[in-house]
Structures are given as structure tokens and as C-alpha cells.
Amino acid sequence: xxxxxxxxxxxxxxxxxxxxxxxxxxxxxxxxxxxxxxxxxxxxxxxxxxxxxxxxxxxxxxxxxxxxxxxxxxxxxxxxxxxxxxxxxxxxxxxxxxxxxxxxxxxxxxxxxxxxxxxxxxxxxxxxxxxxxxxxxxxxxxxxxxxxxxxxxxxxxxxxxxxxxxxxxxxxxxxxxxxxxxxxxxxxxxxxxxxxxxxxxxxxxxxxxxxxxxxxxxxxxxxxxxxxxxxxxxxxxxxxxx
Amino acid sequence: xxxxxxxxxxxxxxxxxxxxxxxxxxxxxxxxxxxxxxxxxxxxxxxxxxxxxxxxxxxxxxxxxxxxxxxxxxxxxxxxxxxxxxxxxxxxxxxxxxxxxxxxxxxxxxxxxxxxxxxxxxxxxxxxxxxxxxxxxxxxxxxxxxxxxxxxxxxxxxxxxxxxxxxxxxxxxxxxxxxxxxxxxxxxxxxxxxxxxxxxxxxxxxxxxxxx
Numbered sequence: 012x013x014x015x016x017x018x019x020x021x022x023x024x025x026x027x028x029x030x031x032x033x034x035x036x037x038x039x040x041x042x043x044x045x046x047x048x049x050x051x052x053x054x055x056x057x058x059x060x061x062x063x064x065x066x067x068x069x070x071x072x073x074x075x076x077x078x079x080x081x082x083x084x085x086x087x088x089x090x091x092x093x094x095x096x097x098x099x100x101x102x103x104x105x106x107x108x109x110x111x112x113x114x115x116x117x118x119x120x121x122x123x124x125x126x127x128x129x130x131x132x133x134x135x136x137x138x139x140x141x142x143x144x145x146x147x148x149x150x151x152x153x154x155x156x157x158x159x160x161x162x163x164x165x166x167x168x169x170x171x172x173x174x175x176x177x178x179x180x181x182x183x184x185x186x187x188x189x190x191x192x193x194x195x196x197x198x199x200x201x202x203x204x205x206x207x208x209x210x211x212x213x214x215x216x217x218x219x220x221x222x223x224x225x226x227x228x229x230x231x232x233x234x235x236x237x238x239x240x241x242x243x244x245x246x247x248x249x250x251x252x253x
Numbered sequence: 254x255x256x257x258x259x260x261x262x263x264x265x266x267x268x269x270x271x272x273x274x275x276x277x278x279x280x281x282x283x284x285x286x287x288x289x290x291x292x293x294x295x296x297x298x299x300x301x302x303x304x305x306x307x308x309x310x311x312x313x314x315x316x317x318x319x320x321x322x323x324x325x326x327x328x329x330x331x332x333x334x335x336x337x338x339x340x341x342x343x344x345x346x347x348x349x350x351x352x353x354x355x356x357x358x359x360x361x362x363x364x365x366x367x368x369x370x371x372x373x374x375x376x377x378x379x380x381x382x383x384x385x386x387x388x389x390x391x392x393x394x395x396x397x398x399x400x401x402x403x404x405x406x407x408x409x410x411x412x413x414x415x416x417x418x419x420x421x422x423x424x425x426x427x428x429x430x431x432x433x434x435x436x437x438x439x440x441x442x443x444x445x446x447x448x449x450x451x452x453x454x455x456x457x458x459x460x461x462x463x464x465x
Contacts, residue, residue, distance in 0.1 A: 018413070019390055020304070020386040020390050022310065023297045024297055024300050028314060029297075032292075032296065032318055033292050033296070035318065035368070036289070037286075037288070039366070040288065121359075128330075129426070132327070132345065132348065132426065134352050136352055136355045137358075164348065164352060
């Protein structure tokens with residue numbers, strides 16, 4: 012019996028499953044490429060154009076020197092990705108960044124999207140139902156219960172970010188406290204949205220250091236997120252694994 | 254510690270048409286066929302990992318598709334462990350699993366285009382085996398819940414998936430020494446848990462014997 016715990020079922024895709032998934036994957040990739048205007052040449056042109064957009068964003072950013080992760084790469088990826096998942100309604104904008112991480116946000120037909128990028132990895136979430144996020148009517152986010160905070164988790168691959176948490180909060184939120192599954196509390200850094208960003212929101216980021224004690228017994232390393240206003244009043248206790 | 258349990262499965266993803274690193278140069282430049290070869294090499298490992306984390310074969314298949322769609326999207330950020338890109342794919346899978354509900358919703362339209370008819374239906378024997386595997390996995394997943402998440406990730410990657418501590422370190426974004434110490438703690442907790450369960454079973458059996 013004990014062996015099972017050290018060697019659990021190890022399944023493989025059947026040949027037909029493998030073939031179906033492989034074909035689907037390649038079709039999705041090609042579909043995105045062709046629908047975005049043609050073959051590789053068009054995409055190459057698009058990359059150049061998007062890189063120019065990224066350069067403009069970078070030039071406008073006051074904290075240009077603090078930008079650690081390539082926004083242009085995100086924008087390039089977005090051009091290809093847009094036909095696969097949600098439809099962007101605006102350009103991705105780097106809304107916050109620090110040493111080795113970057114938080115990018117944009118509006119989509121599903122609602123606000125967040126892309127948290129850490130070295131060698133990242134995670135994306137779309138349709139985040141946060142108060143004040145200029146969510147399109149009838150989108151997933153608009154038809155979901157509204158919250159004061161929304162988040163995305165990512166592990167990095169540089170040893171720098173064991174676990175990174177990026178998120179968006181309503182305009183009233185000034186302080187964000189994360190409670191890890193082991194009870195440890197970490198305060199997130201809160202950022203104002205760049206001027207001109209649709210809606211009225213803040214963004215936040217927290218780096219859970221590698222020296223932090225291991226989490227509890229729940230699936231997510233996050234137990235909850237507490238959002239406070241300027242006077243210290245709790246606006247929302249967002250339970251994740253409690 | 255982990256090397257003791259390490260299974261050289263990654264070696265089974267050996268190269269027939271060049272290393273992952275060589276192939277990935279083409280992938281980076283948008284070569285879909287090269288990406289198809291990467292899928293051929295590593296899809297089963299990612300599927301197995303997703304299954305062991307979800308205990309659901311259908312969900313694991315969808316998550317595998319999402320992992321590779323994400324990998325294509327992030328192909329310029331790939332990190333290699335030696336010449337293999339597999340550890341990086343595990344890292345993507347980890348984040349997809351962490352954000353599972355939103356990931357699935359995000360790729361809902363792409364997944365809806367999967368022609369399910371291409372997959373041959375299970376024969377009865379296979380279906381029974383599948384249900385048994387899912388039940389076993391659910392049982393195991395329930396029992397390893399006593400292990401803290403970070404340690405459990407190391408257990409799954411190193412002990413169940415056969416990664417070395419260096420490879421798991423790439424996937425988890427922590428130093429290899431951290432992986433080793435977490436894995437050690439995970440094994441200790443698991444042994445205690447299993448010993449406790451066996452002891453309880455013994456006491457229960459003894460108690461039952463006394464009443465009959």
C-alpha cells in the first residue's frame with residue numbers, strides 16, 4: 012500500500028488522444044497566425060509595430076529604469092495569442108514593475124486581464140471582476156460577483172521569486188494583506204494605475220520569499236487576501252482556501 | 254535524497270531529431286512543426302503530472318493542451334535544464350494548475366474547437382482501468398494533503414514525476430537545495446502519516462477482534 016504513495020498511477024495519453032491533442036494544438040497556433048493577417052511575414056511586421064508601441068510605453072514610464080521584464084515580448088506574444096483566447100479591447104500596459112517582475116494589464120471582451128511576468132515564467136488571468144475596472148457589459152467579469160481585489164499567482168525560475176502574487180484592487184483599496192496557508196502575513200505593495208488606464212483601480216504585487224516557511228495543507232499557498240481602505244477599514248476579506 | 258527516488262523518465266524523452274534546445278531555436282522563430290515534436294516528446298509527462306494533481310483524466314488532458322498553448326505563447330522565455338525544456342514546461346503546468354479555473358475559462362473557446370470525435374471511445378476494460386486510476390489518485394491526493402503545498406510540489410515533481418532536484422528547481426523557481434530539503438520533509442511527513450494510518454488500522458482491527 013505504501014508503495015502507492017511513492018508511485019501513484021502514471022497515465023499516458025492514448026495514441027488517439029495524443030494525435031487529437033497534437034492536431035488541435037497546431038491548428039490553434041496556425042489559426043491564430045493566419046487570422047492575425049497572414050503568415051510569418053505579417054507576424055514579423057506586427058512584432059516590429061508592437062515593439063514600437065512597447066518602446067513608447069517604456070519612454071512614457073517614469074520608472075523606466077526599474078523595468079525588469081521585457082514588455083515587448085509580452086506584446087509580441089499577445090498579437091499571436093489574441094485569436095486563441097479573449098479578444099483584447101486595448102493595448103496591454105505595464106501597470107507596475109520591479110526587480111525581475113512586471114505586471115501588465117489590458118481590457119478584453121471578458122473583462123480586465125492581468126499578466127504577471129517573472130523571469131522565465133508568468134501567469135495570466137482574464138475577466139477579473141473587480142469594482143471600478145471598466146468592465147464591458149455582458150462580459151464574464153460584469154456578470155460575476157464583484158470584488159475589491161482579484162489576483163494571479165506565478166512561480167519564477169530564477170530563484171528570485173518563489174511565488175509572486177500580482178493583482179488588481181478597487182480605487183478605495185490602499186492596503187492589501189496576503190495571508191499564506193501557514194498563517195504568515197505579507198503586505199503587498201500597492202500601485203496607482205497609470206494615467207489613462209481605463210477605469211479606476213489600483214494594482215498590487217507581493218513577492219513571497221523563498222525563506223518563507225512552507226504553506227499549510229491547502230492546495231493554494233494563499234489562504235486569503237484582505238483589502239483595507241485609507242482609514243484602515245476592512246473592505247473585503249477575500250477567502251481563497253479557508 | 255530525491256536522487257534516490259529519481260526515475261530516469263526524462264531520459265526516455267531522448268532526442269531522435271536533435272535536442273530540445275536545438276528544436277526550440279526553431280520554435281522561437283515560429284516553427285509549428287518543431288513545436289509539434291516538442292509536444293510528442295513531453296506531452297505524456299505533462300499529462301501525467303496534471304493527472305496526478307487533478308485525479309481526473311479529462312481535466313488533465315485539457316490542462317495539457319493549455320500548458321502547451323501557454324508554452325507557445327511564452328516560447329521566447331523558455332528556460333532549459335541541460336538540453337531539456339521539460340522542467341520549464343512543468344513550471345508552466347504548475348502555474349496553470351494554480352490558476353486552473355481561470356486558465357480553463359480563458360481557453361474555453363480554444364478547447365471547444367477540439368474535435369472530440371477524433372478520440373476513439375474507451376473500450377470497457379480501459380474505462381474500468383481509467384476509473385480505478387482516478388479513484389486511486391483521489392485517495393492518494395487526499396492523503397498527501399497533510400503535506401504542505403510547497404513540499405507536496407517537490408514530492409510530485411521529484412518522487413512521482415522523476416525529476417532531479419535541479420530540474421525541479423527550474424520548474425519551481427527555487428534553488429536545488431531548497432527542493433532537496435522540502436522533499437526530505439515531505440517524505441518524512443508521508444512516512445509518519447502512513448505509519449499512523451497503519452497503526453490506526455491495526456488498532457481498529459484489534460478492537461474489532463475483541464468485540465467479536
